[in-house]
Amino acid sequence: MTTGMIAWTTAAPAVGAAFVASTVEVVEAFTIILAVATLRGWRPALTGAVAALGALAVIVAALGPALNLVPLRVLQIAIGILLLLFGLGWLRKAVLRGAGLMALHDEDAIFERERTRIGDEVKSARAADGIAALASFKAVLLEGLEVVFIVLAVGAGRGLMIPASIGALAAFLVVMAAGLLIHKPLARVPENTLKFLVGVMLSAFGVFWTSEGLGAPWPGGDFALFGLVAVFAVAALALVAMVRPRAEAMAA
Amino acid sequence: MNVIGEVLEELWSMFVGDRRLTLLLLLVVAIGAALAVLLPRLHILAAALILVGAVAILADSVFQAARKARR
Numbered sequence: 566m567t568t569g570m571i572a573w574t575t576a577a578p579a580v581g582a583a584f585v586a587s588t589v590e591v592v593e594a595f596t597i598i599l600a601v602a603t604l605r606g607w608r609p610a611l612t613g614a615v616a617a618l619g620a621l622a623v624i625v626a627a628l629g630p631a632l633n634l635v636p637l638r639v640l641q642i643a644i645g646i647l648l649l650l651f652g653l654g655w656l657r658k659a660v661l662r663g664a665g666l667m668a669l670h671d672e673d674a675i676f677e678r679e680r681t682r683i684g685d686e687v688k689s690a691r692a693a694d695g696i697a698a699l700a701s702f703k704a705v706l707l708e709g710l711e712v713v714f715i716v717l718a719v720g721a722g723r724g725l726m727i728p729a730s731i732g733a734l735a736a737f738l739v740v741m742a743a744g745l746l747i748h749k750p751l752a753r754v755p756e757n758t759l760k761f762l763v764g765v766m767l768s769a770f771g772v773f774w775t776s777e778g779l780g781a782p783w784p785g786g787d788f789a790l791f792g793l794v795a796v797f798a799v800a801a802l803a804l805v806a807m808v809r810p811r812a813e814a815m816a817a
Numbered sequence: 818m819n820v821i822g823e824v825l826e827e828l829w830s831m832f833v834g835d836r837r838l839t840l841l842l843l844l845v846v847a848i849g850a851a852l853a854v855l856l857p858r859l860h861i862l863a864a865a866l867i868l869v870g871a872v873a874i875l876a877d878s879v880f881q882a883a884r885k886a887r888r
Contacts, residue, residue, distance in 0.1 A: 650832045657878045666886045772868050779853040781860035800872045808883045
């Protein structure tokens, strides 16, 4: 019973973190695929996307088994540091956006910008579909690598690869279903709120894994993750409140 | 090759985009590692240092960006 509880308390944040973080990445990739598709049709858009998914599969197949060769504590420290770098970076941007010091992520604007960029390139190139497919390939490869990293980061430290993968897969299915239904950039996804949540969760996981890897585990074991999430959430909200007056003074 | 280069560049900036944040974080982890080795019985100190250090680095990074935006 206790073992089950501990497994659940560890698996739930892993699934949640992978789902929310992957949602953000899949929305970003979908925006660019849609921009390519409206400009050159679905064929080059999907060709690029499928090629990128194939490349991602090869990368995961090649690197996945290699992770088993790395001692667990070294893996925890390395992943913990990378998670902290990634998580604190996202949290910093989310705080600055929340305070009004940085422009919010705008999927409609990105959609238009990508359409213009690809359109400009196509005018001066013969292989228009090739350029469109390449844009789709790059977007899916980059965002996909971020999803792979997130799944590895929240899952590899303690054998949670399957829950983390389920979270990422669920995000992929939800975003694709929503995208195909409304057939427009998913501009109403509260991306900054999601990035705030992801930044908080990844930073909490980063502190947790780094400490475990250094041989300094948190009291309460896996339950400590909830406390770490609370600390980062409170700290980030306090920072938003502290910085917002500066942004308002600048705007006035 | 250009695409791969661009992807690698973006991945690099994802983790090391803010050099000050990266260096400060590595410093905090190094001090935490030293504490964990030197005071194994008080390992909670190392864990707490990493948490407090990470929050302080976040605050430093946010305030620095706010100062830059003000100029």
